[in-house]
Amino acid sequence: MYCGNCFRDNAxxxxxxxxxxxxxxxxxxxxxxLDEESQAAGVPTFFGGINVYLQQQSAFFRRAPQWLHSLLDSPLLLKLAAGRAAKTRAADVGELSLSMLRGEEGNQARELDELLAWLKTQPKPDAVMLSNAMLVGLARKLKAELGCKIVCNLQGEDAFLDSMPSPHREQVWALLAERCRDCDLFIAPSRYFGDTMAQRLNLPADKVKVVFNGISLEGYGDEWQVTSEPVASGAALSPVTRHASPVTRHASPVLGYFARMCREKGLDLLVETFIELKRRNAVPNLKLKVGGGCGPGDEPFVAQIKKHLRQAGCLNDVEFHPNLTRGQKVTFLQSLTVFSVPALYGEGFGLYLIEALAAGVPVVQPRHAAFPEIVAATGGGVIAEANAAALAAAIESLLLDRGRFKAMRDAGRRAVQERFTVEQMAAGVEAAVKGL
Known part of the structure; x- marks a missing residue:
């Protein structure tokens, strides 16, 4: 499965x-x-998922002979495990999360020792950056043995932890707060998320820096425009691209979604919004395109969504495009007119918004979590209340107002080029780490 945080870290x-x-x-x-060239080529995978799981389940595997341990870490087995893996459910990994946060005292201490032994064969780092706070259990020993600063990215941990059942939820939050004291700096993708995690983990304000996420603009180009039909004729707006695309492109206006095809990202809410728009019929011939990751664990939910659309008489106006390559993703986004991923779990940023804006597609998002902050920072969209009727009204209003649409389209794309590129993100991270 694709992982948004992996894309961000790789870029x-x-x-x-x-x-x-x-x-x-x-x-x-x-x-x-990944959908781009891996920056980890030639580097072994540590804390192999099979060994981590088995070490949690059995003391035998914590003491397993090296030949068995190495076999379970083989790239072939890990790739097979990745291909069969469904979405990780927080309810299933409470004890494992606690063990990982205990670091050198946890059931996976052997994995930490192996990572450290390998890192000591590499050039001495000035800083180690952890990709998310669930890895802070590694910080204490890494810092002590490598003699470097520890930087931790904050990337959506709260929703995952809050979905754990009690008492694991409270235990993990408490241990996470304790282990975060071993870190020197935290980097959040938005002020909303930085403030949220600082409050919940009791982090000093001066240890939390905000660096907006950014994307590579390679492949987006300038090949987009807006139809010139007058609004008074009832025609809505639609982008035109010149790419030969594996994704079908319509002349009709297209509402788009590109994220994990799951309930957490609000796909069910967007489908209700689309059904409401079709019922209102103020935007004739409106289509819906759904793209993004869809693994084995997501397929039953997608089947339910399709059944609901069929019962509403709308399925023929909807396309599903799972697991696209990067090039296909860009072409998919350029085929849209307006974009929405109405996630309601507390999104810390929403990289998909920046990708849509880079493609010249305005966004309509619920008034929730980081969305108002990102929309305000880009000027590329509309914020509405978090229900199907309000989202439908906002989408409809935008599609029927050509001047407003064009202003938001242009502002959003300009903001991405100026403030939300991967180069800007790297400069922000560099400045934050140099300040230690």
């Missing part, structure tokens, strides 16, 4: 290297599945 490493830094990217748990 950041590439940009930091272009800025002249020596950066080592070390994958944990499973080999990364």
């Amino acid at each position: 950041l490493v590439a940009a930091l290297r272009r800025r002249g830094h020596e950066v080592l990217m070390v994958p944990l748990y499973l080999p990364m599945t």
